[in-house]
Amino acid sequence: MQQILVVEDEAVIRSALRRLLERSGYAVAEAGSVTEAEGNHALGEFDLIISDLRLPGAPGTDLIRKAGKVPVLIMTSYASLRSAVDSMRMGAVDYIAKPFDHGDMLNAVKRIINDHPRQDATAMQTVSAGTGDGPAIVGDCPSMQRLLEHVAKFAPTDSTVLVLGETGTGKELVARAIHRQSRRAGEALICVNCAAIPETLIESELFGYEKGAFTGANTNRMGLIEAADGGTLFLDEIGELPMEAQARLLRFIQEGEIRRIGSVHSRKVNVRLICATHRDLQTLAAEGRFRQDLFYRINVLRLNLPALRDRGKDILYLAETLLARQTERFGRGTMYLSPRAIQAITTYQWPGNVRELEHAIERAVILTEGEEIDNETLGIDLELVNINRLRGERIGSPKKRQASHSNSDPQEDLSLEDYFQRFVIEHQDSMSETELAQKLGISRKCLWERRQRFEIPRKKSAPRGKKAAS
Structure with a gap:
């Protein structure tokens, strides 16, 4: 009892x-x-x-x-x-x-x-990620305690780990924690975001190439898998990997060897693999959009990262930890969260998870003049999606959004998120992904992540040099 x-x-x-x-x-x-x-x-x-x-x-x-x-x-x-x-x-x-x-x-x-x-009911635990005094996994809720226990059990092995979680939950941080606690801690950890590399370059980036393998290959180049030999390879967003690259990756996992593009010789490599994705790979495999044999190969040890909104009192503790980190980074004195800021932090749903919280804290530290951070400087009410809509409604489909944007007059009070959606939808036919990212002042990776959040599909452009027959 x-x-x-x-x-x-x-x-x-x-x-x-x-x-x-x-x-x-x-x-x-x-x-x-x-x-x-x-x-x-x-x-x-x-x-x-x-x-x-x-x-x-x-x-x-x-x-x-x-x-x-x-x-x-x-x-x-x-x-x-x-x-x-x-x-x-x-x-x-x-x-x-x-x-x-x-x-x-x-x-x-x-x-x-x-x-x-x-x-x-153990004390708050932290697991150092990376080397030195880097960021740490912080958590005391039951789901985070189980995660930390599994990290400690999985790390000493060489088995492949699949990390699942929403965007911004800290999947790379978990990968670094596993590497740091493994026997390979003294070797390289190579992190690759599969979504941030163009499809035409992903194979040459992962597997390398020999001189003369294709136009522009003026020298031999080592691939990222080969660079991780003896250490750990972290493939983030593996669900975005093209099918051709998936087949080559499967051979690497099965045989422990890779072959550079343009080479006839295979090279043995000893690499521990950690994969991560926010997608449902099992469903993608059933739909034929991800190789089933590859899914079974990487789904050995699985870690599920909880969303920030499901972590209870961890949210406030994490916010204050991030606040201390940012004040030290910017050379500010003691700063604290106002009651209204704490109320906002603990009631907002954080669709961008820990990454969104970290950016909100960073922005607030920069904008706040005194010691007390208010909810307005966190930007929860001004820059982000309305809390009530986040709790109960899904964002509409891209077609609906496009129709509503094209049929309505321009609004001068668009939020930053609304502006992003409108800009991408209106300009993605005439701009490349790099140009869109440059105009928005963000990275290609950030552009891709926001596309995923707002369900804006990437337009498939026709290959250059091919014109319609006249």
Whole structure:
């Protein structure tokens, strides 16, 4: 039976809460103050502590430090956003305002206990990614704890790893963490974004070529797979790999050898492969858009990265970690998030995940004059898609968007996201991907990722030099 400690100085409220919880199958202990709770109970033996914020003597937030790994739910009759935010900043898992609805309380208790089982209630873990004091994977929610455990188990092996997750969830960071903890940590880690290399160049980039293999091949060139010999090769967005390159990659995985373009000799290589994608490869394979045999070869050890919106209190902790990193980077003094900024961060759905959060924090640090960062400088309301639309609606199809854009008058209050969609749709027939990216002031990779997010298909242009017969 799960055990809960209720710390409340008003006996009537304390008794009513105890009866409510006991009727739901919980074992409940009581205390009237922090001192009484600490003196009469072993705080570490509880699954959850529910405490009033205002108590005689020490405040209820003192229990956060004293309880260690046990989650603390703060109750407050002073239902100001400031007091609630301060409690969560100190480490409270959540807060609830008095008078509370019985159903809300029971739902909160059930959710917190499920998310923080006592056997998994470990301290916040970080895994260094890359070399030196580089970025780290940060997480304490159950899904991130499982991810970190799997990373630790997979890293010492040479088995192929497939990392699945939405754009911006940190797939490359996970690949770096695996490499860093592997026996190959002292060797090279080669990262390749398959979507950022033109189809005509992907094979020569991966496998290399011999002098004279094609026009412009003026010297021998080593491919990226060969450059990773002895180390690790990370293929990001492998779902975008052309079918021809998939066949050559399959031979490399099966035989452990590669052959440069234009060469008749194969070369043995010893490379650990990590692949990543935001796509459903199994569905693509069933539809004939990805080789099934290749899918089975790379789907050996699988890691699923949770979306940022599903990571609970990790979001606030991660935001403050990124804030500390950015203030140090830009040489700023102490900065902190305002209550409105924290409310925005914890309620916004973050379709771009950790990458979007990091960019929002970076922008806010640059724009903020004083020490307090407000939600406006985060750009959540001004630059990004409306929160309510993100929660309940899917962005329309490209054809619908194109029709609506062409049939409506230009608007002067377009958001940056709306402007991006309109610009790409209107100019993709007359501009190359490189030209579009340059006009928008972004990289080709960023352009591709935004195309995926807004479901804007890339136009297939006719090969140069071929004209319609006249």
